[in-house]
Amino acid sequence: MSEIEPTQRTDLAEQRLTTTGETDETTQAAWTEFQFEDDAKLAVEALDVYYGNEQALQSVSLDVPDESVTALIGPSGCGKSTFLRCLNRMNDRIKSARIEGSVALDGQEIYSDGVNLVELRKRVGMVFQEPNPFPKSIEDNISYGPRKHGDLDTGLLARLFGTDDAEEAQALVERALRRAALWEEVKDRLGDNALGLSGGQQQRLCIARCLAVDPDVILMDEPASALDPIATAKIEDLIEELAEDYSVVVVTHNMQQASRISDQTAVFLTGGELVEYGETEQIFENPQSQRVEDYITGKFG
Amino acid sequence: MSSVTENRLAAADSTTGDLVSLGVIGVATLTFLASWLLLLQWVDETATVAGLSVLKLLGVGLAVIGGGLVVIGVGSRFDYIDTTPSSSAGAPVGVVFGVLWAILGGLAATLLLENAVVLWLPVAVVFGVVGFLASVLPGEDVGSTLPVAAILILLGVVVAIGGVNAGWTWSPDWSSASFPGSELVPILVVFGTLLGAWSAGKAKEGFGAEGRQAGAYYLIGSVVFAMLGVLGLLIGFIVTNGLQTTLTGASLLGGRQTIPFVGLQVAWPEFPFLLNQTGGLYVEIPGVLPALVGTLWLVVGAVSFAVPLGIGAAVFLTEYAERGRFTQVVEVATNGLWSTPSIVFGLFGLAFLVPRISGGNSIVVGQLVLGFMLLPLVLITSREAILAVPDARRDASAALGVTKWQTIRSVVLPAAMPGTITGVILGVGRIAGETAPLLLVFGGSPYPSTTPNVLGGFRFSAQPPFVTNEALLSPASALPYQLYSTITAGVFPKEIFTNTEFGWGTALVLLLVVVGLYAIGVGSRLYFRRKLHNE
Amino acid sequence: MTQRLPQTREVPRRLRAAVRRRVERTKQRARDYRSRTEDGAIAMDGLVFASVIVTFLSFLAGSRWTVIPVVVFLASMGVGWYRYQAEAAKITTLLTTVITVSILTLIVAFLVIESVPAVRLMGLDLLTQIRNPTMDDPALGQGLWGRNDVWSLTPMMLGTAVTTLIATLIAAPIGIAGAVFVSEIAPRRVREVVKPGIELMAGIPSITYGFIGLTIVNQYFYLEFGTPTIGTYFAAGLMIGIMALPTVVTVAEDALNAVPESIKSGALAIGSTRWQTTKSVTIPAGLSGVSAGVLLGIGRAMGETMAATVMLTHTKGFPSPVFDVFSNYGETLTTVIAFEGGNASGVHMSALFAAGVVLFVMVMLLSVASQYVEWRMYQKLGGEQ
Numbered sequence A: 001m002s003e004i005e006p007t008q009r010t011d012l013a014e015q016r017l018t019t020t021g022e023t024d025e026t027t028q029a030a031w032t033e034f035q036f037e038d039d040a041k042l043a044v045e046a047l048d049v050y051y052g053n054e055q056a057l058q059s060v061s062l063d064v065p066d067e068s069v070t071a072l073i074g075p076s077g078c079g080k081s082t083f084l085r086c087l088n089r090m091n092d093r094i095k096s097a098r099i100e101g102s103v104a105l106d107g108q109e110i111y112s113d114g115v116n117l118v119e120l121r122k123r124v125g126m127v128f129q130e131p132n133p134f135p136k137s138i139e140d141n142i143s144y145g146p147r148k149h150g151d152l153d154t155g156l157l158a159r160l161f162g163t164d165d166a167e168e169a170q171a172l173v174e175r176a177l178r179r180a181a182l183w184e185e186v187k188d189r190l191g192d193n194a195l196g197l198s199g200g201q202q203q204r205l206c207i208a209r210c211l212a213v214d215p216d217v218i219l220m221d222e223p224a225s226a227l228d229p230i231a232t233a234k235i236e237d238l239i240e241e242l243a244e245d246y247s248v249v250v251v252t253h254n255m256q257q258a259s260r261i262s263d264q265t266a267v268f269l270t271g272g273e274l275v276e277y278g279e280t281e282q283i284f285e286n287p288q289s290q291r292v293e294d295y296i297t298g299k300f301g
Numbered sequence B: 001m002s003s004v005t006e007n008r009l010a011a012a013d014s015t016t017g018d019l020v021s022l023g024v025i026g027v028a029t030l031t032f033l034a035s036w037l038l039l040l041q042w043v044d045e046t047a048t049v050a051g052l053s054v055l056k057l058l059g060v061g062l063a064v065i066g067g068g069l070v071v072i073g074v075g076s077r078f079d080y081i082d083t084t085p086s087s088s089a090g091a092p093v094g095v096v097f098g099v100l101w102a103i104l105g106g107l108a109a110t111l112l113l114e115n116a117v118v119l120w121l122p123v124a125v126v127f128g129v130v131g132f133l134a135s136v137l138p139g140e141d142v143g144s145t146l147p148v149a150a151i152l153i154l155l156g157v158v159v160a161i162g163g164v165n166a167g168w169t170w171s172p173d174w175s176s177a178s179f180p181g182s183e184l185v186p187i188l189v190v191f192g193t194l195l196g197a198w199s200a201g202k203a204k205e206g207f208g209a210e211g212r213q214a215g216a217y218y219l220i221g222s223v224v225f226a227m228l229g230v231l232g233l234l235i236g237f238i239v240t241n242g243l244q245t246t247l248t249g250a251s252l253l254g255g256r257q258t259i260p261f262v263g264l265q266v267a268w269p270e271f272p273f274l275l276n277q278t279g280g281l282y283v284e285i286p287g288v289l290p291a292l293v294g295t296l297w298l299v300v301g302a303v304s305f306a307v308p309l310g311i312g313a314a315v316f317l318t319e320y321a322e323r324g325r326f327t328q329v330v331e332v333a334t335n336g337l338w339s340t341p342s343i344v345f346g347l348f349g350l351a352f353l354v355p356r357i358s359g360g361n362s363i364v365v366g367q368l369v370l371g372f373m374l375l376p377l378v379l380i381t382s383r384e385a386i387l388a389v390p391d392a393r394r395d396a397s398a399a400l401g402v403t404k405w406q407t408i409r410s411v412v413l414p415a416a417m418p419g420t421i422t423g424v425i426l427g428v429g430r431i432a433g434e435t436a437p438l439l440l441v442f443g444g445s446p447y448p449s450t451t452p453n454v455l456g457g458f459r460f461s462a463q464p465p466f467v468t469n470e471a472l473l474s475p476a477s478a479l480p481y482q483l484y485s486t487i488t489a490g491v492f493p494k495e496i497f498t499n500t501e502f503g504w505g506t507a508l509v510l511l512l513v514v515v516g517l518y519a520i521g522v523g524s525r526l527y528f529r530r531k532l533h534n535e
Numbered sequence C: 001m002t003q004r005l006p007q008t009r010e011v012p013r014r015l016r017a018a019v020r021r022r023v024e025r026t027k028q029r030a031r032d033y034r035s036r037t038e039d040g041a042i043a044m045d046g047l048v049f050a051s052v053i054v055t056f057l058s059f060l061a062g063s064r065w066t067v068i069p070v071v072v073f074l075a076s077m078g079v080g081w082y083r084y085q086a087e088a089a090k091i092t093t094l095l096t097t098v099i100t101v102s103i104l105t106l107i108v109a110f111l112v113i114e115s116v117p118a119v120r121l122m123g124l125d126l127l128t129q130i131r132n133p134t135m136d137d138p139a140l141g142q143g144l145w146g147r148n149d150v151w152s153l154t155p156m157m158l159g160t161a162v163t164t165l166i167a168t169l170i171a172a173p174i175g176i177a178g179a180v181f182v183s184e185i186a187p188r189r190v191r192e193v194v195k196p197g198i199e200l201m202a203g204i205p206s207i208t209y210g211f212i213g214l215t216i217v218n219q220y221f222y223l224e225f226g227t228p229t230i231g232t233y234f235a236a237g238l239m240i241g242i243m244a245l246p247t248v249v250t251v252a253e254d255a256l257n258a259v260p261e262s263i264k265s266g267a268l269a270i271g272s273t274r275w276q277t278t279k280s281v282t283i284p285a286g287l288s289g290v291s292a293g294v295l296l297g298i299g300r301a302m303g304e305t306m307a308a309t310v311m312l313t314h315t316k317g318f319p320s321p322v323f324d325v326f327s328n329y330g331e332t333l334t335t336v337i338a339f340e341g342g343n344a345s346g347v348h349m350s351a352l353f354a355a356g357v358v359l360f361v362m363v364m365l366l367s368v369a370s371q372y373v374e375w376r377m378y379q380k381l382g383g384e385q
Ligand SMILES: Nc1ncnc2c1ncn2[C@@H]1O[C@H](COP(=O)(O)OP(=O)(O)OP(=O)(O)O)[C@@H](O)[C@H]1O
Pocket: A051, A056, A075, A076, A077, A078, A079, A080, A081, A082, A083, A094, A096, A129
């Protein structure tokens, strides 16, 4: 359901016109010129997404820089998760989804024919909105990716010949769990089924699982939505730490969180429009558009 | 860090390696199809193509596949071909190859060392170990090509030089049958090409994780293709063989129908196979009408017996009874009874119902027995459908002060109807084709000359039991029973068909009826599901 | 030990308490029923139950007067429905439950009772005897069915085992491959055609398979492989395997499909290939459902009657060696019932019932096992341990 009634929306638009005296086009023009010094890690160009006949994203263009945190904010149902899923082509799995436009990773188009999805997803990892651990042990959940990519050899034969990477595997599991702030809670039951963890623990497990693969870009869909303040703080620290080497894209509903951790922020509004994108500080302190200001200050959304 | 090739996002341009793998896959596909042609006897094993007998060609095909695999394996090993193999093909592959090599070694030993046959076991073990190590120790590229290639080339060459030909037979002591080369070769080639396609498929994607995916997909794809092919062929057989019989004497406008009261004759479709009696003196083209009507009555009886009972019990178990040990036991028992062999139900009908109801085979006992068979399914499906109605709706109705029974009647049952209907239709499809219990409790003469007259058969009397129905208490025929009795009876009474021809015709009609019911069931499920998701 | 002692002493007391509770609860229920239900409705309930019981008893006795209690039942039900619909509906559904359960119990009980004479005559030998001791020269597997009052099911059990094994070897791997193909590999278009197609195949009557087996498969093996008879265990097993395929594919595919999409997405999103996801995540998660499908398929194969009846030779005995699947012997538990049930009597009939019991028990075990694994899967995916 849309968050604002149509009539309300026109009211707001009028209000903005009168208060700022700007047209929609000029605001748009103002922020699309927003440029980074380096080449973009991910460059999204005129992205349209449809679910059946419903349009979920409307001509979204934005560049995600390397070694930084990009926050996506916006009211529920405005297409943040949809946008995120486009960045590693997880939307390909949804039957009714149709995608137009282009997304480039390091200058290579990911929506062209013959793109290797496996390679793409190794490089662009994702943590989902709903935690989705495998029905396996905690340990196996973490080491799944490296094992499948051949970075860890724990096969039957290797074990027979004693050449398996059991120690590396353990070290890797521990490192990933520590970074996701889960190690202390599960270190004594690494062999237990991951489905027995609590919701918040499962979410951190999924973060750890993604980190273990060591991707270039990490997409996180509300990674702290089910966490207590302490775990949330740890995850925020983690995100900031990750931003030293990686490009992190985070969806969040928490404005403070977005302003705390992100370097740049993109604001989506209902209908799948990208309304504003820029330096986080600038978005929160001096938004260009009235709608964004209303959203940030909590007048709606 | 990973190398540049590993880092590529887009697929690389095709290389020599790809071309060789594609070639191998192509040859494997052709050889695979060709061996099926031979197995199905569509091509005679003595046929020749370009002067070579087909069997030898199959051998050549295998050898070519093997050769291609050698090229790929060696090429990849010495970096002439660009691949990203893992360090080993892995234990499962090793075990499979080990077993294959062991079989090969064992067979070779029994065939070659006729005097010292006891040696076959040690030879097999040695071969097995060698095969295992050869596939496990080297890198994935060599380990998953060369061991296969060796087998394929060996087999291919033996067949191609005529070491095993159409006339050659293998008659082992332990089997009453003997295996001629004309059949054995295509069977082995089928398996050989599957292996070859698997290996070449891996190579085409450059081994590694994606190579394994490609190999697995080629293998599964071919197996499923063969499975669908065989199932499709079965249906094809029935249709092609049965069509002629079924259409004998049929015409769209050849018949004559007299309009009642007016006396006018108009052209009318004519379908003797469906509308004629099976036996009888004056029937020119025997048909399956009695069986068709018999099946109809069986289904009607079974449904009107089982459906009310099943739905009622499902309502009680889900709505009234407390969920606990009792409902669980009933559930497990009904599931078990649904998979109980039908002949067991027949046995029960024979010993319990027949003496008490009709004293011999009869329609009504057939109806009851099929009803017993249908009962568990109706219970299971309608229970599932009722359980699927969300509790929120019941609560909503109860919160409005509506009594339990009215809630059930106006909220639960309508919502559960689609699932139940689908289940019942699928169940009817199954019992309509059911034969075994009918042999024991239902079937009458193999070539009936009258249709059961159930509706006109009711007689009333002052004696108990007051109402009787001669037709219901006498044996009849039904489509599956008709097919069975046609198969087992000696000679067909009319000259126009042989037994087999009449059988194919009956089989086709039976297939149409049953598959038609299934199609309605599956279709209605799709329909209801789609409707539900659009809501 | 020391901890156990007081417990053992408590047992009688607990038992008494439990009985008292139960009696109390029943009394309470009766009181509830009395106070909740109108007198007329109670009368109706009583009448309905009495008439049903009388109907059943007189039917059991084969009486011609059965029609009277039926009429009483219909009348009281009709009046009751008109006057007290809710109560009548409840009693009807209860009645249908009782009837359903008693029919099912009756079938089982009757099978067992009818097989008693054979069991009494043969004892455990019914299931184990492999030589007929009354013959001058007791050969292995010969004269075990009806010669000198010896009725042993062993040849048929062997036949059932052999055909079921062959069928399983065909249906299980190919069926699982088919399920994986339909649910994980096939493009959407292909799946939408293939899946209903395979479901339709599951509906083809077994007698049709039998007819094809008889006219085509049996002939093929006879002509090409020189089998001693037209009709062998191998040919029948092959046909039964093909017949069980669609069942295995459908059930196993449902199980793979039931694995939540989010888990599959999770595996794909960290860059494992689709095949790795299938092999390491989907199949392990759906394994119990897949094995339930296979068990169901085995049950179908074991109970398959018609195809085997028309294809096999109905000669009873042990092939030598036992795994010679091309021998002239051919009889299974189901075929013997179908073939001889029509004109058997006395101990012979009772022995056939014993065959039915063996079949029933085997299939029931398979069914319970498959339900158990399915329940396990439900628990596992539900997240409970
Ligand atoms: N699989 C789907 N099929 C059809 N429509 C979908 C699907 N997924 C999302 N949508 C629609 O697309 C729009 C955007 O959804 P999306 O999940 O991207 O929102 P979101 O911004 O992530 O919201 P939230 O903050 O609540 O997670 C919504 O209107 C939703 O109804």
